[in-house]
Amino acid sequence: MTDIWPDRFTLKDKVVVVTGGAGLIGRHICRACGQAGGKVFIAESDTEKGKKLQRDMMEDKLLSEYLYMDITSEESIKSGMEQILSKEGRIDVWVNNAYPRTDDWGNTFENIRTASWRKNVDMHLNGYFMCCQKVFEVMKEQRNGSIINFGSIYGVVGPDFSVYGSTEITMPAAYSAIKGGIISFTRYLAAYGGPYNVRVNAVCPGGVFDHQDRSFVDEYSRKTPLSRMAYPDEIAGPVLFLASDAASYITGHILMVDGGWTAC
Numbered sequence: 107m108t109d110i111w112p113d114r115f116t117l118k119d120k121v122v123v124v125t126g127g128a129g130l131i132g133r134h135i136c137r138a139c140g141q142a143g144g145k146v147f148i149a150e151s152d153t154e155k156g157k158k159l160q161r162d163m164m165e166d167k168l169l170s171e172y173l174y175m176d177i178t179s180e181e182s183i184k185s186g187m188e189q190i191l192s193k194e195g196r197i198d199v200w201v202n203n204a205y206p207r208t209d210d211w212g213n214t215f216e217n218i219r220t221a222s223w224r225k226n227v228d229m230h231l232n233g234y235f236m237c238c239q240k241v242f243e244v245m246k247e248q249r250n251g252s253i254i255n256f257g258s259i260y261g262v263v264g265p266d267f268s269v270y271g272s273t274e275i276t277m278p279a280a281y282s283a284i285k286g287g288i289i290s291f292t293r294y295l296a297a298y299g300g301p302y303n304v305r306v307n308a309v310c311p312g313g314v315f316d317h318q319d320r321s322f323v324d325e326y327s328r329k330t331p332l333s334r335m336a337y338p339d340e341i342a343g344p345v346l347f348l349a350s351d352a353a354s355y356i357t358g359h360i361l362m363v364d365g366g367w368t369a370c
């Protein structure tokens with residue numbers, strides 16, 4: 107019998123695009139996909155962070171390229187995609203991970219301005235839609251592709267506000283609407299894309315440790331079956347799996363990566 111599994115778990119010769127690729131979670135996804143042999147495009151609106159990640163990855167001999175992309179602009183997505191296609195001729199994996207938000211993100215429910223709510227839905231949910239629609243055209247033509255959308259536990263369950271205590275941290279209402287929308291849209295596109303062999307899945311992280319207020323980290327950990335927050339590299343493995351051919355029969359799946367938060 108031939109040894110198929112190393113081939114299925116690899117991203118060798120695959121072209122991978124990660125939006126928001128230089129962020130907290132994104133950079134670990136880029137590195138993981140690079141280490142699995144993929145050619146990674148760091149599609150970012152923060153040029154400084156994107157270029158730095160590219161330099162670091164190249165130093166580690168990981169194939170990567172920074173690409174300016176603003177997912178809130180149809181033109182920017184289109185032009186970024188054209189650049190990738192002119193160089194590589196294909197896009198195998200697209201990870202919608204970017205996290206655009208307004209400066210007043212985090213206002214308590216009573217204080218959210220309607221204009222701000224609209225803007226956040228437009229930048230985030232509609233940004234993911236535009237990326238999906240455009241890359242779907244490419245993957246449909248190829249008769250192959252994997253799209254991974256970032257949801258969150260808060261697209262699935264309501265927040266437990268007690269974990270925020272007296273800290274400044276809160277969970278903005280629009281986030282639930284946006285991530286819930288992304289999760290439902292993922293299922294829609296999986297159903298639509300199946301006949302073209304385009305797989306569409308979502309990864310839903312729980313809280314990721316980023317040196318938050320100690321009391322929040324303690325409270326959050328106490329409520330989580332694995333008794334801690336996630337480390338950002340722990341979100342990359344599930345993305346890598348869904349991106350690879352090891353997940354060739356998985357589509358429309360919402361993969362919770364939350365230490366058991368939503369199991370309770």
Ligand SMILES: NC(=O)c1ccc[n+]([C@@H]2O[C@H](COP(=O)([O-])OP(=O)(O)OC[C@H]3O[C@@H](n4cnc5c(N)ncnc54)[C@H](O)[C@@H]3O)[C@@H](O)[C@H]2O)c1
Binds near residue numbers: 258
């Ligand atoms: N950090 C968490 O605890 C957590 C939990 C659940 C889900 N998530 C989700 O994971 C994803 C990544 O989150 P993160 O914590 O790494 O966020 P982050 O803010 O650290 O990184 C997001 C990246 O997106 C980039 N970005 C912002 N606007 C953009 C735009 N218009 N176009 C392109 N890039 C843009 C930023 O420059 C940044 O590098 C998000 O979708 C987020 O909702 C995060």
